[in-house]
Amino acid sequence: MATVGERVSGLDSLRGTTPAKPHDARAIAALAANPGCARRALMDGAGVDKDAAARHLGFPAPFGQSPFAITRGNAFEALVKADGCAELLRLLRDVLRLPIDEVAYQDVQNVGAHLRHAHTRTLFDRAARGEQGTLYDHPLLSLKIAGHTAFLEPDVVAFQHGGRFHIVEIKSFAVIDGQADPASVSAAARQAAVYVLALRTLLEELGHDPLLVAHDVVLVCPENFANRPMATLVDVRRQLAVLKRQLARMTSIDRLLAELPEGVSFDLLPGEDGAPTRSAEALAEAIQQVSARYAPDCLSTCDLCFFCRDEARRDGASDQLGRQVRDELGGVATVEEALALADGLREPAPGQEEIARLLRDAERLRRECLA
């Protein structure tokens, strides 16, 4: 087993001279989306800027945010946090049953960026020792991801006197008649789980009970079609479990690193202007040394998705059609192989007899019905 130091240097050399891309909560949450993908695990572990890599490879990621959505998100957050989080406090009194006199508000940002993390630690240490209830705006937490420290900024952390810390997540998607878009809610829950884990880790390091951080996070969203915020408690225990399991698996990066041929690097070799100077072919070749596990779900979570999809298509992999089709084909990895079995042009390998029979029957029926 490599030591942490060796692993970090191994990962760093994989990234080379390109500056590391810091993980944010969204990226960490996305790690849990496709745990079986070695390519993603290694590139994220090494802090490779996948978005830049994808662009350089000629497969830019299909993600973009509309300026209207950004404006709306910022305006809503500003509304909730205006006047020392007055609006938020009103909501928290309701949802957490905060007593009226708990009004303290601390903006951690006041101390300047370089001190924010240390300051956050001090403040939370004091709170856990029995400070009064407080809202902490702009706290800065940290979490170790594969030997690298990722800094994380939850929207607000609420501490209840004599009680618990609650992560507050402000999102601008609407809750209409008590219902919100399930995909948005689960993305918010995954992200909040990262903050819960980071805060629990911090308290543990300070010698406090990590369970002082509640597994219920406060989700603040606009209600119906207005801008008026409403708060809901969301239980993130499940997301937390997935995240912990995934982060524990990140240690298997040792094995992935060991399997890599000597000299493989994902370096973009940025020139003085920051533009990549490495040839796209060489980069593609290096990336293909690590196997990916492409699934169509990657199209909504991973910057490299179009590159991996193109690879899956060129390989004729049945993965490109989605997990359901792949499962249905039970172990037949390529389009060619499946069609050859269906056409009876290929003898089924041991263990493939059942799927081969099904495919042959399916082919016979299709021919009969379409004749």
Next chain:
Amino acid sequence: MSILTSLARLRAIKEGVAQPIATVRHCHLGRRPMVFVPLRLSGEAAAPLAVMLGTDRDAPELLVVAQPRNRDLRFAFTAELARVLLPYVESFLGQSETVEKKNADPYQRALDAPQLLLPNPSGVAFTRLLGRSTRFRRPDGPYPVPAEVPLLGRWLTYFAERAAHPGSSLTLAATEELGRHWASGQSGLEDANLAALLGWISPPPGRTGPQAAQEAEDPLIWPPAGPATDPGFDAEVLAPAIESGTVERVTEALRTQLAPTWRLMWQAVDLLRALPEGASVATRWESDRGSFSMMAEQVAEGAPPQARRDGAVAAASRLSRMERAQAAFEVQRAYDDPLVMAEYRLTGEAFAGEVIETDPEHTEGEGRSRKLRPVVLVKTDDPVRLSPGATLGTPDRRGQAAQLVDVSDGLVTLKITKGMGRGRTPAPGSVPEPGERVCYTSLTDDFQGSAALPDRDATPWTHGGPPQEYVPNDEDAQEEWA
């Protein structure tokens, strides 16, 4: 998805073009469908940006909110939309037929009904929200809106809810209907892109399906089919246009985003129309017409707008209705379409083959209980997984029932138990002849009565007791719009 569809997808990759997975059309396509392509302002739940709609492919109407954050303009937009959509809906109310049923009061059913065609399921979801945000408004009080606005809201809500009803054709999402009839060589997730799916189904000359689909992913060539707009378009074209404050500029910008989808929608209509209609489609459309007439009657009688959420009894009965509709839809599709039936043949719930031998005058029992039970021997290559005694139906002779007697080595013996006449000999044509190809299945579209549910006023306390009657209030009508 079944292995049959998976195989069709694999074949589509190999051939470079989508493969049929249905031999008939399973949805109704009206003579005058209303194509409806809405766009929403990014980041907002239900702020309409524009809609292109109409029944004439050469004359779409384009309605636009030139400043989407201005609520007065938004209401003006919904009033405009009502001006186009409501006359369309009402034009179907003129002609109706009287339906008389046993043990029920006769009622009026429209001879034809309106039909909304949207590009995709998210368009339907947006329509629902647009309906929700307008149906509680009122023409009087502090924030009055034109009288048509709440009425529009109720109809939009109705159409969006009907889209969730299995087998209903009042509201169709193009990607879903196309996906029910063709298998592309890409994943279901990617099929949600209307341009890409159509690229697979009918690639333009000189291109393969995958090439056309790839091109369709470029928002500069094929803008998204809504309701979300392309973020690049928002930043580079729409934001400056809105900023400039000129209505024409915003309108023309949005037209560039909607016109390509408009053409794709009519292409989808043509493709679906080219398929022959399935035998049960008319029956399902009949219940759509009935549902439409009922809704129109409720509106005419001044019933309150649809509740924000169903009460316990209403929710349970809606679920039960949808489950029965789903079951019936699946059976009807299999009976209408041999390619759908093939899925059941593959799993052993159906079989097809050639009649080898028959005994049309076979009887069972003695004396008065002597019954005609014609026996048929069928040779099949299908993997039959039915046990003796199973009740069977057949698409070839609907209404006939048979019972499985024995299966061995690809030979199936069955006896006909219903639908061969009451005489000593079977009615002509009711027993298949040797040499005829037949198909039998354990799937049957038996009538299922609706679940027995208590009256709404007798909702038990376990389900919150009787729900409160909805009384329109000022708060609903004045609900803030961001």
